[in-house]
Amino acid sequence: MSAASRAEAPAYVAKTKVGRITDFVDERVGGSGILREFGRKVFPDHWSFMFGEVALYSFVILLLSGTFLTFFFDPSMAETHYDGSFTGLQNVEMSVAYSSSLDISFDVRGGLFMRQVHHWAALLFVASIAVHMLRVFFTGAFRKPRELNWVVGGVLLILAMAAGFTGYSLPDDLLSGNGLRIIDGVIKSIPVIGTYISFFLFGGEFPGTVIIGRLYMLHILLVPALILLMIVLHLFMVVVHKHTQYPGPGRNDGNVVGYPLGPVYAAKAGGFFFIVFGVIALMAAFFTINPIWNYGPYDPSPVSAGTQPDWYIGFVDGALRLMPGVIGDFHFEYVIFGYVLTLNVLLPALVPAGILFTVMFMYPWIERWITKDNREHHVLDRPRNAPTRTAIGMAGFTWYCVMWAAAGSDLIATHFNVSLNDVTYWLRALFFIGPVLAFIVTKRVALALQRKDREIALHGRETGRIVRLPHGEFIEVHAPLDDYKRYKLVGFESPAPLPAVPNEHGIVTRKEKRRAALSKLFFEDRVAPATPGELEAAHGHHGEHEAVETAEEQRSLTH
Amino acid sequence: MGNHSDGSPNHSGTVATAGQNEVEKFQDPGLPPHRLRLADTDPRAAKRAERQVAFLFGLSVVGTATFILAYFLIDLGEGSGATIATIRLQNALLGLGTAFAMLGIGTGIVHWAKALMPDHEVSEERHAVRYEEDRQAAVRIVDDIVEETGIKRRPLIRNTLLGAVALAPLPAIAIFGDLGPRPDKALAHTMWAPEDGKLKRLTRDPDGTPIKASDVTIGSAFHVIPEGLNELHEGKLNEKAKAVVLLMRLDPESLNPSPGREDWGYNGIVAYSKICTHVGCPVALYEQQTHHLLCPCHQSTFDLTKECKVIFGPASRPLPQLPIAVDDEGYLVATSDFNEPVGPSYWERDEHERSIKS
Numbered sequence: 001m002s003a004a005s006r007a008e009a010p011a012y013v014a015k016t017k018v019g020r021i022t023d024f025v026d027e028r029v030g031g032s033g034i035l036r037e038f039g040r041k042v043f044p045d046h047w048s049f050m051f052g053e054v055a056l057y058s059f060v061i062l063l064l065s066g067t068f069l070t071f072f073f074d075p076s077m078a079e080t081h082y083d084g085s086f087t088g089l090q091n092v093e094m095s096v097a098y099s100s101s102l103d104i105s106f107d108v109r110g111g112l113f114m115r116q117v118h119h120w121a122a123l124l125f126v127a128s129i130a131v132h133m134l135r136v137f138f139t140g141a142f143r144k145p146r147e148l149n150w151v152v153g154g155v156l157l158i159l160a161m162a163a164g165f166t167g168y169s170l171p172d173d174l175l176s177g178n179g180l181r182i183i184d185g186v187i188k189s190i191p192v193i194g195t196y197i198s199f200f201l202f203g204g205e206f207p208g209t210v211i212i213g214r215l216y217m218l219h220i221l222l223v224p225a226l227i228l229l230m231i232v233l234h235l236f237m238v239v240v241h242k243h244t245q246y247p248g249p250g251r252n253d254g255n256v257v258g259y260p261l262g263p264v265y266a267a268k269a270g271g272f273f274f275i276v277f278g279v280i281a282l283m284a285a286f287f288t289i290n291p292i293w294n295y296g297p298y299d300p301s302p303v304s305a306g307t308q309p310d311w312y313i314g315f316v317d318g319a320l321r322l323m324p325g326v327i328g329d330f331h332f333e334y335v336i337f338g339y340v341l342t343l344n345v346l347l348p349a350l351v352p353a354g355i356l357f358t359v360m361f362m363y364p365w366i367e368r369w370i371t372k373d374n375r376e377h378h379v380l381d382r383p384r385n386a387p388t389r390t391a392i393g394m395a396g397f398t399w400y401c402v403m404w405a406a407a408g409s410d411l412i413a414t415h416f417n418v419s420l421n422d423v424t425y426w427l428r429a430l431f432f433i434g435p436v437l438a439f440i441v442t443k444r445v446a447l448a449l450q451r452k453d454r455e456i457a458l459h460g461r462e463t464g465r466i467v468r469l470p471h472g473e474f475i476e477v478h479a480p481l482d483d484y485k486r487y488k489l490v491g492f493e494s495p496a497p498l499p500a501v502p503n504e505h506g507i508v509t510r511k512e513k514r515r516a517a518l519s520k521l522f523f524e525d526r527v528a529p530a531t532p533g534e535l536e537a538a539h540g541h542h543g544e545h546e547a548v549e550t551a552e553e554q555r556s557l558t559h
Numbered sequence: 560m561g562n563h564s565d566g567s568p569n570h571s572g573t574v575a576t577a578g579q580n581e582v583e584k585f586q587d588p589g590l591p592p593h594r595l596r597l598a599d600t601d602p603r604a605a606k607r608a609e610r611q612v613a614f615l616f617g618l619s620v621v622g623t624a625t626f627i628l629a630y631f632l633i634d635l636g637e638g639s640g641a642t643i644a645t646i647r648l649q650n651a652l653l654g655l656g657t658a659f660a661m662l663g664i665g666t667g668i669v670h671w672a673k674a675l676m677p678d679h680e681v682s683e684e685r686h687a688v689r690y691e692e693d694r695q696a697a698v699r700i701v702d703d704i705v706e707e708t709g710i711k712r713r714p715l716i717r718n719t720l721l722g723a724v725a726l727a728p729l730p731a732i733a734i735f736g737d738l739g740p741r742p743d744k745a746l747a748h749t750m751w752a753p754e755d756g757k758l759k760r761l762t763r764d765p766d767g768t769p770i771k772a773s774d775v776t777i778g779s780a781f782h783v784i785p786e787g788l789n790e791l792h793e794g795k796l797n798e799k800a801k802a803v804v805l806l807m808r809l810d811p812e813s814l815n816p817s818p819g820r821e822d823w824g825y826n827g828i829v830a831y832s833k834i835c836t837h838v839g840c841p842v843a844l845y846e847q848q849t850h851h852l853l854c855p856c857h858q859s860t861f862d863l864t865k866e867c868k869v870i871f872g873p874a875s876r877p878l879p880q881l882p883i884a885v886d887d888e889g890y891l892v893a894t895s896d897f898n899e900p901v902g903p904s905y906w907e908r909d910e911h912e913r914s915i916k917s
Binding site: 041042085086105106107109110112113116145178181182184185186188189190191192193194195196198199200201202203204205206207208240241242249250252253254255256257258259260263264267268270271272273274275276277278279281282284285286298299300301302303304305307317320321322323324325326331332333335338339340342344345348376378409410420421424483484486487490491529530531532533 | 583584585587588589590591630633635641643646649650651652653654655657658659660661662663664665666667668669671672673676677678680681682683684685688735738739740741742745746764765782784794796797799800801803833834837838839840841843844855856857858859869871872873874875876902903904905906907908909910913
């Protein structure tokens with residue numbers, strides 16, 4: 001319908017009932033502009049775009065199941081004697097918080113199920129954010145104009161971990177109490193203000209009687225509100241930027257190729273919510289998570305061996321385990337000016353996590369500075385086509401995984417029947433060597449994959465058919481690619497290192513020299529995409545093979 | 560085409576080096592031609608997909624029914640004889656019901672979208688995030704606003720406003736001052752300190768029965784709390800978190816007490832704080848053969864024969880020792896409080912330790 005005919009059209013009368021209701025609302029609030037803008041908005045589709053959706057849906061499920069739990073949970077640390085239906089803890093002295101958690105598990109129908117849903121959804125929430133961020137990193141989706149959204153995503157990861165940790169502590173069982181004890185020990189190691197923070201947080205000495213109530217407030221109000229705010233910001237920016245897309249024929253930085261929101265994309269994404277919910281429900285049905293009744297109430301004296309924190313706290317716990325307190329005669333805790341500096345706790349608790357998150361937040365700017373690439377990017381990189389970035393990502397990921405594995409060092413030792421000390425020594429070594437190895441190996445693998453792509457683009461796909469030529473030579477017949485498949489393999493950029501250039505005063509600054517050195521590290525080893533000329537040459541060079549292929553085709557046609 | 564590694568610069572087996580920019584590029588062939596699905600061409604396939612979707616939605620209804628039946632038919636009330644097994648069964652059925660209810664809808668909709676809704680990929684132009692015209696208009700508006708406030712011409716207003724705004728959040732910080740008491744010497748003291756000259760007995764954790772020196776055989780270990788802990792009405796966990804002790808008996812020959820600590824044990828019986836000097840977990844594992852104490856949280860290992868010196872792991876200080884003796888009735892007692900603060904280190908710890916020792 002053209003603009004003119006729309007202006008002349010008489011008052012619109014909707015044909016269906018849904019149409020009439022929509023029209024009623026629209027006349028009063030004016031939603032048709034929004035619907036016109038978004039109703040057919042195009043979204044690219046790829047399986048790896050699902051992780052963000054999983055995170056969003058897990059959060060919705062967390063809100064639903066969490067609301068249910070608040071109706072029954074009592075965050076009081078007052079002492080009580082258990083008299084619920086679980087016989088194993090009958091008459092045991094415990095806090096009201098723990099007792100009400102047990103009641104949710106044993107005396108509220110569906111309560112155990114909701115607890116399980118809530119805990120599994122929380123684990124999945126953090127996991128899907130983490131995997132989503134890996135996807136964004138390795139495909140270069142954080143590049144201009146999406147740097148700020150990358151930062152919002154990082155804040156969401158931290159908030160998700162905070163939500164998880166505050167929730168983990170609420171049942172006031174033995175495990176969560178020990179978790180708090182470790183947090184208290186870490187807080188106390190902070191110079192100058194550590195003891196004050198600890199006393200303010202716990203309302204006095206550990207464990208006190210107020211911490212559960214305070215964590216509860218953070219867990220059900222402050223942190224979720226912040227998460228919600230960040231999600232709104234995040235999605236707003238996704239709409240402003242429109243989604244990125246993978247490279248391929250017909251896709252470029254000026255367009256977005258995919259399915260319209262209504263109906264296909266909305267149906268797929270909406271249906272996916274139910275699938276995520278269903279999968280979480282299945283896990284909650286069959287896999288026990290956090291059986292608090294096995295641990296008993298918090299007591300500072302007992303602890304069970306082989307206990308682990310929730311997975312996302314693991315890397316910090318692992319770093320704590322890896323740090324030696326004493327090397328030879330050198331103690332990492334020492335007294336300076338009459339005050340105690342506890343580096344054996346402070347360093348592992350703050351430094352690795354600090355480095356990981358700082359580099360993560362800064363990375364879009366670091367890369368933009370090195371590459372001087374100020375263009376907008378809406379087409380993603382295949383990880384292999386950005387070998388150095390992929391290698392950096394894998395180095396960071398490996399570093400994280402070493403620390404994470406260290407959080408299970410005792411389980412590794414008992415499961416594989418090796419010495420706990422040896423496991424720790426190896427992991428200490430890997431803490432330093434692992435990222436370097438990962439960087440080198442990943443970069444080489446990425447370059448090798450690029451070379452393989454080039455090979456396939458120029459010479460076609462291996463068919464597995466061996467043909468003997470008249471003069472006795474055996475060759476394998478390669479099937480050439482069609483234009484679309486080939487474009488996928490050749491349609492990428494391979495930037496060359498940018499040498500240092502003088503500034504407006506004609507001086508090459510030290511900073512610029514450093515930038516040039518990093519640029520060299522990034523792009524010195526590179527594989528250029530195949531060009532039409534090379535394809536031509538390859539075909540000329542293999543002229544006789546072409547002849548064989550043509551002959552083969554003709555033969556199969558005559559059959 | 561076996562050997563591609565002949566090393567010529569343009570060969571596929573070669574890593575191109577810096578500066579070898581390609582001049583020409585493959586042209587984008589555009590979107591590949593659309594391929595029709597079976598359901599687009601064969602009405603019977605479309606009908607089949609329709610029935611599959613309806614079946615999945617039907618499955619969801621079965622799931623919902625399962626949930627409701629499991630909720631109302633399985634009784635957990637008092638006198639119902641419900642056991643852990645009943646709860647587990649109900650949990651499994653509720654979960655299964657929810658899973659079917661949700662997965663039925665989810666897979667049904669996705670199948671519907673994939674098999675029956677139009678699957679033409681469409682291409683849409685991206686718009687610039689901002690337009691130069693807008694930017695200039697916005698800059699003008701901001702300039703006008705700033706101009707109209709006159710804030711540039713009246714620095715007195717600007718500076719006093721900045722000062723006021725900078726200070727205004729201070730009350731918001733100060734008001735949290737009562738979140739907790741100021742840290743005091745409480746961290747440095749435990750319940751073991753003798754009260755009115757009466758030495759505290761070592762009692763078993765958790766029942767609080769006193770321990771006779773003769774009960775402690777070589778190789779045995781006791782988890783110990785101070786006498787009177789269980790009778791506390793307030794702050795019981797706070798006191799317990801500092802006062803728990805491990806009691807062990809070794810061959811006196813294998814103990815190597817340092818000068819001044821020879822009489823802290825009794826006949827090879829020694830008592831050490833159970834709170835790890837790393838971050839405060841209970842050091843609960845005693846390896847009888849090696850005389851090592853191991854913290855299960857972060858694997859700090861302490862050697863009993865060397866006054867609990869750290870021999871492995873992240874802890875940096877030995878476990879504090881509790882000086883013990885035997886009273887007239889043969890029960891073990893603590894002759895004094897610990898000689899240093901127990902548990903994880905903190906900024907003022909050294910100061911506290913000096914004040915205990917002086």
